[in-house]
Amino acid sequence: MNALLHARGLSRAFGGIQALEGVSLSVAPGEIVSVIGPNGAGKSTLFNLLTGVTRPDRGEIHFAGERIERLPPQRRVRLGMARSFQNLQIFPELSVLENVLVGRHVRTRSGFAAGLLGLPLARRERQADARIGMALLEALGLQAQAAKPAGSLSYGDAKLMEIARAMASEPRLLLLDEPMAGLPAEAVARVVAAIRALNARGVAVLLVEHNVHVVMSLSEHILVLNNGRPISEGPPAQVRQDPAVIEAYLGGPADAA
Structure with missing residues (x-):
C-alpha cells in the first residue's frame, strides 16, 4: 500500500544544536503510527516539520501524493492533515x-x-x-x-x-501530540477509545505519547527517537524488546531486563 505520509532524511538544527538528524517515517492510509522517546528526543520538532510550523534544513516530506515541506500549514490542512497540540489551545x-x-x-x-x-x-x-x-x-x-x-x-x-x-x-491524517499528558486513568481510557473510533472511520493517526502502555496497545508501527536520531523502528513487540530502546527509554540497561 502506498504511504499517505512519507518523510525522508529530515534534519533540523536550532542555534547550532541538532534537534533532529536523518529521521524518516511513513504512515499508510488508516494506520496508527507512534513516535516515542525521552524528553528532548526531537518528537515535537518532528511534528513541527511535518505540519509546517518549521521547515527542515534537509529532507523531504510527501503527503497525499504531493511534496509539501515548503507548503504553509494551512495548505497542508487543506490536503488532509490536522494536528492537536501538547499544550491546549x-x-x-x-x-x-x-x-x-x-x-x-x-x-x-x-x-x-x-x-x-x-x-x-x-x-x-x-x-x-x-x-x-x-x-x-x-x-x-x-x-x-x-x-x-x-x-x-x-x-x-x-x-x-x-x-x-x-x-x-x-483530515486523512491526524497528528496527536501527547493527548494523554496529565490525564487521570479514566480520561486516558476515553481518549484511547476516541482514537480507536476515529481510526475505525479510516483516519490515519500519528501519535506522540509518553504512556508506553497506550502506545504499545494502539500502534501498528513505532519509531523511537533519542537525541534527535532514530534508534529503533518496527511493530510494538519488536520495539519493546530492542536493547537500545530499553536502555534509552523503557527503563534502564538492556542487560537488566
Whole structure:
C-alpha cells in the first residue's frame, strides 16, 4: 500500500544544536503510527516539520501524493492533515461547539462578506457545519456540553474537544501530540477509545505519547527517537524488546531486563 505520509532524511538544527538528524517515517492510509522517546528526543520538532510550523534544513516530506515541506500549514490542512497540540489551545469564552467549528474554516466555501451579509450559501454552510460539529462531539461523548463555555471543561474533556476540532477539518491524517499528558486513568481510557473510533472511520493517526502502555496497545508501527536520531523502528513487540530502546527509554540497561 502506498504511504499517505512519507518523510525522508529530515534534519533540523536550532542555534547550532541538532534537534533532529536523518529521521524518516511513513504512515499508510488508516494506520496508527507512534513516535516515542525521552524528553528532548526531537518528537515535537518532528511534528513541527511535518505540519509546517518549521521547515527542515534537509529532507523531504510527501503527503497525499504531493511534496509539501515548503507548503504553509494551512495548505497542508487543506490536503488532509490536522494536528492537536501538547499544550491546549482553546478559546475559553467560546462554547465547546464554537471551538470545534473553528476547525471547519478550511472547508468553508463562502467568504467573510457572504457570512457577514447572511447570504444563503453562508447560512447553509453554517447549518451543515453545526451538524458536523455536533456529530463529532457526540462521537467523543461531549454532546451534552456543546453549549458550555470551553473554559469550563475538565482537562480531559478539553483534550477531547481539541481532537474534535482537529477532526472538523476532515483530515486523512491526524497528528496527536501527547493527548494523554496529565490525564487521570479514566480520561486516558476515553481518549484511547476516541482514537480507536476515529481510526475505525479510516483516519490515519500519528501519535506522540509518553504512556508506553497506550502506545504499545494502539500502534501498528513505532519509531523511537533519542537525541534527535532514530534508534529503533518496527511493530510494538519488536520495539519493546530492542536493547537500545530499553536502555534509552523503557527503563534502564538492556542487560537488566
